[in-house]
Amino acid sequence: MTASATRHAACSCGQLSLTITGEPARVSMCHCQECQRRTGAVTSNQARFAIAQVSVSGRASEWTRKAESGNALTFRFCPVCGSTVFWTGEGFPGFYAVAIGTFADATFPAPTISVWEECRHPWVPPPLDPATKRVPKQG
């Protein structure tokens, strides 16, 4: 992928979609229980892009919760099918976090940061890159 790569992310039904140019600033895996409940999966995997890199199409519903740090996170999900596609957080102003599963692209860059490791299901392997930063909690 070049710096001018264009990627598309979308909810299950396709109503809410993103067109994104350029590479992510950070790709992370989160094992926290809040993310487990939000996704229904045992991990949340997300990439941060500067808001200027992202064009949003469709309607999004919002839900805000406070992270343990006290920072608010506002999740944006499709009001039709319920997929969470992207979110913002007071801890990362100027960026969108985008759920990397919504790209449905196995060539998407792998996470290099793994957070909330104390909540990791023991059968979930950490990211493959041995340089992955693994930390207990964050956000």
Ligand SMILES: [Zn+2]
């Ligand atoms: Zn949808």
Ligand SMILES: [Zn+2]
């Ligand atoms: Zn989490």
